[in-house]
Amino acid sequence: MNFFRGVMGGQTAGPQPSGAETIQKLCDRVASSTLLEDRRDAVRALKSLSKKYRMEVGTQAMDHLINILQTDRSDSEILGYALDTLYNVISNDEEEEQDENAQKQADDLGTQFTEKFIQDPEHITLLLTLLEEFDFHVRWPGVKLLTALLKNQGVQVQGIILVSPMGVSRLMDLLADSREVIRNDGLLLLQQLTKGNAAIQKIVAFENAFERLLDIITEEGSSDGGIVVEDCLLLLLNLLKNNSSNQNFFKEGSYIQRMKPWFEVGDDNSGWSAQKVTNLHLMLQLVRVMVSPVNSPGATASCQKCMYQCGLLQQLCTILMATGVPADILTETINTVSEVIRGSQVNQDYFTSVNAPSNPPRPAIVVLLMSMVNERQPFVLRCAVLYCFQCFLYKNQKGQGEIVATLLPSTIDANSISAGQLLCGGLFSADSLSNWCAAVALAHTLQDNLTQKEQLLRVQLATSLGKPPVSLLQQCTNILSQGSKVQTRVGLLMLLCTWISNCPIAVTHFLHNQDNVPFLTAQISENLGEDERLVQGLCALLLGICIYYNDNSLENYTKEKLKQLIEKRIGKENFVEKLGFITKHELYSRAALKPQPIFPSPEQMLFDHEFTRLVKELEGLITKAVHKSSEEEKKEEEVKKTLEQHDNIVTQYKELIREQDVQIQELKEKVSSMTTQTEQLQATVSQQQSQIQQHKDQYNILKLKLGKENQSQSSQGDTQVNGLQTEELAQLREELEELRRQQKLLQTQLSEKDVQIDSLVSSMAMLSCSNDFNFYFLHPLFVLFHYTISSS
C-alpha cells in the first residue's frame, strides 16, 4: 500500500506508531513540505488511511486538506487525493454491514465533519470553483464530496450554494459532461441539491433541466432504461412536487406531451424487470404531480386538458386494460387515471367510453368495479378502483345519472352486468370491505345531486320468494339494525347521511319506517364500548339530519317532536357529545386531508374524504338546531315567514318589472318597426313627387316643342318620322330637283320637236298629196326617235 511505502519507509526499528501518530506526521508533512511530490505522497497516504482512521483523519487533517485545495490548484493529482480523502471522511455511504449503533455513530461523524467543513462558507465556494476543473480526477471526487455534504447538512449547504453567484448554474453544467460517471453522479448531486428547496428547484428548471432530463431519459431507453432513468425521474419529481411555478413551466414548455411515449407498452407485458417497474412507477407519479387534487384547480384543469389532447390519458387507459401488467403498476395506473379525469368533464366522458377488450366488450368502469367488490383482489387495488370511481363522479352529474340509471326499473338492463348491480351486490355481500366500498361509491353517485337522491328512492330490491320487494333505503337500515361489522355499518351510515342530507323527501322516506328512529335513539343513548363510538356518532349525525332537513310532513316525526325525543331519551348534551365522536376519531383528520382513500390496513378503512366535508358542514348546524328551544324556533320561523313574505313581495315586484320590461321591449320594437315603415313611406312619397316633377317638366318641354314644330314645315316632321338623315335628304332633294329640270328641259325640247313635226307635217301635206303619204308619214317619227337617243 502507498501508505506503508510512504510512511513506513523512513522508519527503522521501534514500536509501531499509532494511527493518530502516523496521521499527525503526515499532516505535518502536508503542511511543511516545500516539494509538491512530498505533499502529494503525504495526501495520498492520508487518503489510504481515511477509511480505517476516519475519525483521526477528519479531526487532524481537514484543515490541511482544505489548505491544499486552496494552494495546490495547479496539480490535479494532489487535488484529487485531497478531495477523495475529504469524501471518505465526510461520507457515510461506504459504511456497510454495520449494526445500527455503529451506523449511527458513523452518521454522527459525517454530520460533525460536514459542520466543520462548512463553518466557513468559502469552502463550499472553493469546491464549486474546483468543479469547473475539467480533469476527471478533480471533478469526479468533487461531485461526490459536494453530494455527501448535501446529504449530511442539506439546508445549510443549499443556502450557501444558492447565494454563491452562478453556483446552481455551474452544477447544472454537470449534466452536459460527456463522461457518463460524472453526469450520473451529477444527477445524484442535483437530487440532493433540489431536495425541499423551491428556490433552487426553480433555478435548476430555468437552466433547462426539464429538456436535458427528458433527453437523457429518451437516450437511455425510457422505462426500459437503467438506474440513470430512475435518477432522472427522481430529480424531475423533486423539481415538480409542490412547486406550482415549475409545474406551470413544465406545462408551458410542452413537456407533458413528451411523457406520452413513456407509457407505450406492448401487448405482452410479462417479465418486466424490477428496474422497469420502478421507472414506470416514478413516471406515473410524475403525471400525478401535475394533476394532483392539491394543486390549484385551474392549473390541474389545464394539465388534464393537455393530457387528453396529447393522448396521454388514452395511453394510460390502454395500460389499464392490458394484460400481464404487474399489480402494483396497475394499481398506480388506476390512481393516475383517477386524477387525470377528476372533475374534468371531457376526460370523464372519455373514460365512460373506454371498453375492456373482453367478449362481449364491457365498459372499463364495470370491469374495475368487479375488482372492487372482489375479496380476492389486493387491498390497494380495490382502494384504487374506489378512488377511480370517485374521481369519475366528481363534479359529474351526467356520470352520476348514468350510474343510478342502471338501478332504476325503467332503464335496468337485465342482460348484462351493470355498475349499479355490482354496487348493490357489494353493499349486501358478506365481505365488510366490499360493503364499505360499495356504500361509499354509491354515496358518490349522490354527492351534491338532488335529482339522483330522489331517483335512488325508487330503487326496489327483490327479496326471497313470496315476500314483497323492499326499497334500497329500507334494506340499508335493515342491515344496519342487524348488527353487522363496524366497517359495514359505518359505510351504510355514511351512505344514508349523504343520501338524506339536503333532501327532505328522502328524510320523509327514512322516517316513514317506524323502526328507524327508535333504533337510532337506542344506538345513541346506550353506553357502548370504544369500538362503537364512531357508529354512535354517525347515528347522531343521521338523526340530526332528520331534524335539520325535516319538512314536517310526517306528524309523528316533526322537527319539534324529534327534538323532544332527543331531550327525553338522550339529552341534548349527550347527543352533541356523541355527534362529536366523529371528528374526534383518530382517522378522521387523515381522511380530511386528501381525496384519495389510502389506509394502512383494511380495518382502518372507515372515513371517506367527501364525507368528512359533509360532517364539517353539518356538525355546527345540527348542534345549533338541537340546542335551539322551541320558542326560538318559533321566532325564527316567524322571521323566516316575514322574510319569505318580503321575498314574495320582492318576487312579485320582480315579476312585475320583468313583465313591464317585456312590454317595453315589445313597444320599443313596435316603435322601431313603425319608424322604419314611416321612413319607407316618406321615401316613396318623395320619390313619387320627384317623378311627378319630372313628368311635369317633360310635359312642358314637349309642349314647347310641339309649338315650334307646328311652325316649322310638316315635311320635316315626316322625314324625321322616316328616320332619314338630313344630309341624305338634301342630296335626294337636289337629285330630284335636277331630274325635274331635265324633265322640263326635255318637255320643252319635246314640244319644240312637236312644233317642228307639226310644221313639217303640214308643209309636207302641203307639198304632196300623192301615193307616198304613208312613207312620209313614218319618216318624221323615225327622225324624232333618233334625235331623242342622241341627245340623252
Added chain:
Amino acid sequence: MAYAYLFKYIIIGDTGVGKSCLLLQFTDKRFQPVHDLTIGVEFGARMITIDGKQIKLQIWDTAGQESFRSITRSYYRGAAGALLVYDITRRDTFNHLTTWLEDARQHSNSNMVIMLIGNKSDLESRREVKKEEGEAFAREHGLIFMETSAKTASNVEEAFINTAKEIYEKIQEGVFDINNEANGIKIGPQHPTTNSPLSTSQGGQHAGGGCC
C-alpha cells in the same frame, strides 16, 4: 403550440414597482390591485407574433426585495431579455436603477436586451420621475425605454413585444448564438429550415451595411 423561437425574459427592479402586475397583465390580461409579495421567482408564458413568426416568451418574474437579490442573480445568465422596472411615483426606485443595471451587466451575457420601464403611468398626479429623465437614463445606458401602466394595460404589450423585436433583430444580425441555449434563446421544434438561409441573407445585408 409550435413556435419559431423561444425567448427567456426576466423582470427585475425594486419591490412594489409592479413587476408581477406587468406579467399578469401581459399573460392573463388582468390587473390585481393588492400587492402580493413575490417569493423568489414566479413563472409565466405567452405566445406572440413578430414578422409573421410565432415566438414563445417564457418570463421569470423576480422578487424585488434585497434579500432575494442573490437568488435573482442566478437568472441573468440564461435570459435573452430583461425588463428593468421602476415606479414613476417613487423617485428612490428610479435612483436604484444604476445598481440594478450593474448587477445585470455583471451577471448576464453581453447581448441581453434590456428594456427600461417606468411603470404606473396612470398615476400622473403622483408622478415623481419625469418621462424625460427616464428617456435620458435609457439613452445614456443604451436601453430601450417605455412608460407603462399595468393597471390600464397601456404600453404593456408593446414593452414585451418591442423587447422581443429587438432580440429578433439581433438574431437576424447574427449577434446571438441561437444554438447555445444558455443565451435564453431556443429554436422551435418545427422551425422551417428552408427559411433560415433567407433570414440569414437578410441578416447578412444588415451586417454588411454595418461593415461598410
